[in-house]
Amino acid sequence: MVQRKGKHTVLILALVLMMITVAACGNNTNGKEQPTGNDSTAAVRPENDGPLAKYEPEIELTAMKNLYGDERYLPGDNLNNNVWTRAYEDELGIKVNYKWAVAGEGFQQKVTMSIASNDLPDIMTLPAKDYFTLAKAGKLADLTPYFDKYASDTLKSTLNADGGKQMKTAYVDGKLYGIPQTGGSDATADMIWIRQDWLKNLNLSVPETLDDVIEIAKAFRNDDPDKNGVKDTFGIGFQKDLTSSTGSFEGFFAAYHAYGKAWIRGEDGKITYGAIKPGMKDALAKLREMFAEDLIDVEFGIKDWKKVGEDIAAGKIGLFYGREGLPWMSAKDAIVNNPKAEWISVPIVSSDGKPAKPATNVTMERYFAVRADVQYPEALIKIINLFQDKINNPKTTMEMLNKFGVDPASGINFAAYAFGGLDPSEDKPNMYYKQINDVLEGKEQLDNIHPEAVRYYNTIKNYIDKGMDKGADPLGWNYYKFLGPESSWKIISYYRENNLFERSAWFGLPTKTMSQKGATLDKLQEETFIKILTGSAPVSDYDTFVENWKKLGGDQITEEVNEWYNSTFGN
Incomplete structure (x- = not known):
C-alpha cells in the first residue's frame, strides 16, 4: 500500500510539473513570463500609483468584446494586436487578451453562456440585467475603494456630463461595481425634417404650429411637391413603432403634451406614464383624421424605420419627425439620389400655443466591470482612463486623434477597438456645435477649440467655401447639416437654451x-393606438385602454418607477 501510494504521489507530482510547464509556456511572451490579474506575487502597484501609472512587471487581463460587426484593421493588426492593445501594454503595463468577441444578438447569448459555465473573463462589458445579477451574487469586484483614487479628472467629467445620473445607476446596495457605458439623451429628441425645395415649389413656409404641419402634409400629398406630374408622395412619414429615429410619433404626441413611451416627472415630484396623459386622446383623434384624409401611408403599420428611410431616400417622403442623425442616414441617401433635394430641420411645434417639449430618454444598456477575484480591479479604471486621455482630454492633439480615433488615411475608426470607450455624450456635440459656429462667426479662434471640433470645422468650412455643392461634397453636407449653421444640433441647442427637453424620468x-406584464401592456397600447389611428376602433377606446392599462399592472409599475427614482436620486 505504501509503495502504491508512493507511485501515485510521483505520478501526481509529474502531472503538476507538466501543467506548470505548459502554463508557463502558454503565458510566455518574448521569453518573459507574464503575471495575470490574479497573481498575488506577480506585480506590485507603482509607488506613485494613480490614473495612468504603469504596472511593473506587466499584468495580463482577459476580456470580452461587443463588436459592431463591420470592424476593419490595418495590415498586420487584429483584435488582440492594434493601436489600443499596444497602448495598454506600453503605457499601462496591461496586456489585454480578448477571450471572445461577438457582434449583434450573439453577444448576449455568449454572455449568458459564460455566466452559466462560470467562465467569465477578468474585465467585462455586461448587459445591464447581467451586471446587476452578478453584482448581487458577489461575482463582481467592488470598485468603490478605487474610483476616487484612480478615475482621472477627464473620466469623472465624462461620467458627470449629465449631472451624474447615469453613474448613480451603477451603484448596487450602495457599492460601485462597474462603470456605465453612458449615452446621451439630447440626441433622442425629435425634430421635424422637411424638404425645403418642396416648400419652395408650393410656396409654403416653415411650420410654426401643428396646424401648419398638417397643411404642409396635405400639400405634400395632393399638390405634386416634386413636380413630376404624378401623385406619388406621402403627406407625412410614420412607421409602425411609437418611437424611432425616423418617422417617430413621439414628436407629434408632444404637440399635445403627451408621450408614447416616456415617463414624466411632474411639478409635484410624481412620475406618470406619458401615454395616459390627457392630451394623448386628442393626438390620436387628430392622427385618425389625417389617416382618413390619406396623408399617412396606409402601409405604415408594417414598415419599420428602415423602410420609411427607403421611402425618404426615394423621394416619396418630404416631412417626418426624426432625430439629429438623419444627415448620416436616409436624408443623406436622399441627396445622393437627388442632389437637388434640400433638407432642413426645425423644432417640433405645439397644438395649443403652449411650448411643445420633445421627450428624451437614455437606456442603460452596458456596464464595464471586473470579476470579483481579480487582484488589480483598478486596472479597469486605468484602461478606461487611457481612452479619455487620448480622445476626450481637452489637451489632446490632432495627431493623437488621428492615431487613436478616426484614421484620415484609411477612414478606420480606431476608437472602436478600445475597451471601455466612453464619450461625454451630453456635452460633446453641444460643445462642438458652439465652438464650430463661434469660429465661423468670428467669435472664437480656431486654435482655441477642441482638435476633434477642428476636424469637423475644416470639413464644414471647405463645404461652404466651395459653394455648398452637395453632389460634389456629400460628406461636407453631412457635417454641415449635423453641426453647422443650419444643423440638427442647432435645433438641440435651441431646445437646451430654452429648457424645452422633457427628460424621461425612468x-x-x-x-x-x-x-412580468410589460410586454402585455405594450401590446395593448400599440394595438389600441393603431386601431384608433386607422379607424377600426372608436376614439373612445382610448379611455378603455387607460382603465385596462392601470388595472393590468400599470398602476403597480408606476409605483415601482417612483420607488426606483426616489431611492436612486432622492425625492
Missing part, C-alpha cells in the same frame, strides 16, 4: 412588474 432596469 431609465433603469425593468421593474418587477414590468418584467
Whole structure:
C-alpha cells in the first residue's frame, strides 16, 4: 500500500510539473513570463500609483468584446494586436487578451453562456440585467475603494456630463461595481425634417404650429411637391413603432403634451406614464383624421424605420419627425439620389400655443466591470482612463486623434477597438456645435477649440467655401447639416437654451412588474393606438385602454418607477 501510494504521489507530482510547464509556456511572451490579474506575487502597484501609472512587471487581463460587426484593421493588426492593445501594454503595463468577441444578438447569448459555465473573463462589458445579477451574487469586484483614487479628472467629467445620473445607476446596495457605458439623451429628441425645395415649389413656409404641419402634409400629398406630374408622395412619414429615429410619433404626441413611451416627472415630484396623459386622446383623434384624409401611408403599420428611410431616400417622403442623425442616414441617401433635394430641420411645434417639449430618454444598456477575484480591479479604471486621455482630454492633439480615433488615411475608426470607450455624450456635440459656429462667426479662434471640433470645422468650412455643392461634397453636407449653421444640433441647442427637453424620468432596469406584464401592456397600447389611428376602433377606446392599462399592472409599475427614482436620486 505504501509503495502504491508512493507511485501515485510521483505520478501526481509529474502531472503538476507538466501543467506548470505548459502554463508557463502558454503565458510566455518574448521569453518573459507574464503575471495575470490574479497573481498575488506577480506585480506590485507603482509607488506613485494613480490614473495612468504603469504596472511593473506587466499584468495580463482577459476580456470580452461587443463588436459592431463591420470592424476593419490595418495590415498586420487584429483584435488582440492594434493601436489600443499596444497602448495598454506600453503605457499601462496591461496586456489585454480578448477571450471572445461577438457582434449583434450573439453577444448576449455568449454572455449568458459564460455566466452559466462560470467562465467569465477578468474585465467585462455586461448587459445591464447581467451586471446587476452578478453584482448581487458577489461575482463582481467592488470598485468603490478605487474610483476616487484612480478615475482621472477627464473620466469623472465624462461620467458627470449629465449631472451624474447615469453613474448613480451603477451603484448596487450602495457599492460601485462597474462603470456605465453612458449615452446621451439630447440626441433622442425629435425634430421635424422637411424638404425645403418642396416648400419652395408650393410656396409654403416653415411650420410654426401643428396646424401648419398638417397643411404642409396635405400639400405634400395632393399638390405634386416634386413636380413630376404624378401623385406619388406621402403627406407625412410614420412607421409602425411609437418611437424611432425616423418617422417617430413621439414628436407629434408632444404637440399635445403627451408621450408614447416616456415617463414624466411632474411639478409635484410624481412620475406618470406619458401615454395616459390627457392630451394623448386628442393626438390620436387628430392622427385618425389625417389617416382618413390619406396623408399617412396606409402601409405604415408594417414598415419599420428602415423602410420609411427607403421611402425618404426615394423621394416619396418630404416631412417626418426624426432625430439629429438623419444627415448620416436616409436624408443623406436622399441627396445622393437627388442632389437637388434640400433638407432642413426645425423644432417640433405645439397644438395649443403652449411650448411643445420633445421627450428624451437614455437606456442603460452596458456596464464595464471586473470579476470579483481579480487582484488589480483598478486596472479597469486605468484602461478606461487611457481612452479619455487620448480622445476626450481637452489637451489632446490632432495627431493623437488621428492615431487613436478616426484614421484620415484609411477612414478606420480606431476608437472602436478600445475597451471601455466612453464619450461625454451630453456635452460633446453641444460643445462642438458652439465652438464650430463661434469660429465661423468670428467669435472664437480656431486654435482655441477642441482638435476633434477642428476636424469637423475644416470639413464644414471647405463645404461652404466651395459653394455648398452637395453632389460634389456629400460628406461636407453631412457635417454641415449635423453641426453647422443650419444643423440638427442647432435645433438641440435651441431646445437646451430654452429648457424645452422633457427628460424621461425612468431609465433603469425593468421593474418587477414590468418584467412580468410589460410586454402585455405594450401590446395593448400599440394595438389600441393603431386601431384608433386607422379607424377600426372608436376614439373612445382610448379611455378603455387607460382603465385596462392601470388595472393590468400599470398602476403597480408606476409605483415601482417612483420607488426606483426616489431611492436612486432622492425625492
